[in-house]
């Protein structure tokens with residue numbers, strides 16, 4: 305086991321309150337388009353999508369990090385709908401995030417800002433349902449893709465997402481003295497160390513992750529990974545957090561195995577492409593030119609993924625990727641809060657749960673993949 309590089313998160317007594325929102329999206333997707341290799345003949349994966357409600361009490365601000373997909377999928381930009389349909393992508397979306405929030409007792413007027421991890425349809429939701437006072441915050445370069453549809457009939461984005469409301473594009477300081485969390489250039493959103501946006505390029509133009517401080521004693525955090533990876537087998541195991549000899553709790557469904565409380569990891573090592581306890585199960589599927597269907601820049605994407613592995617090394621950080629369906633049933637969602645995740649054991653319970661995907665034990669709950677814009681899907 306290698307010691308991970310220090311993350312150097314500045315100490316702070318300030319925290320935010322975080323709720324995880326399951327945005328009710330389900331998108332079946334062929335694994336081979338984005339992941340390599342095919343493991344144990346698992347060819348079909350299914351994406352879900354998480355987003356986050358964040359409250360900062362000192363400033364009385366409530367913000368969202370991501371929005372999932374809009375409920376009426378066909379009301380996306382026509383060029384996007386056509387592209388996704390042509391690839392047989394048929395998402396099921398039960399509810400908009402605004403609907404979920406209102407059901408939980410929230411007044412949308414109280415949402416000060418929506419931050420997009422990036423501009424893809426399964427993260428941008430339906431901004432038009434928020435009052436015009438709600439600010440839209442995006443990562444570097446996102447606004448270069450505007451105007452959206454209908455001003456630009458070919459655009460994959462929608463003009464209604466940003467028109468008539470305040471917008472802000474985050475700039476990260478890449479200088480040697482700029483703030484960094486691990487390898488990530490960071491932006492201190494509330495100015496008190498409670499919530500950082502992180503520059504995480506590679507998957508899409510302007511892609512950002514976020515880090516919320518959930519408790520100050522001990523210091524715990526939730527890392528909001530966006531689309532840094534599509535499946536946790538791209539992230540884990542790592543040299544910093546190898547696969548242990550025994551997995552407890554067992555990632556296998558108790559209804560289909562004798563391993564009800566724990567199981568030997570040898571069951572999964574035999575499925576690993578290099579039988580390694582320290583290397584991830586998946587890498588990006590690349591074409592003959594070294595391009596990925598789900599990343600605008602493969603080198604940047606791999607650097608961002610490695611940065612996330614360093615964040616994932618510590619027990620004090622709960623990593624939640626947008627499409628990590630293996631956390632369903634582990635984390636409690638809105639209107640519950642997630643700040644007590646360490647005490648509740650979510651990190652331990654969820655860490656190896658994705659391995660269940662490789663034995664087909666959790667039908668309908670296989671890990672998430674991304675139907676990204678760059679896939680031209």
Ligand SMILES: [Zn+2]
Nearest residue numbers: 424426531674
């Ligand atoms: Zn996505």
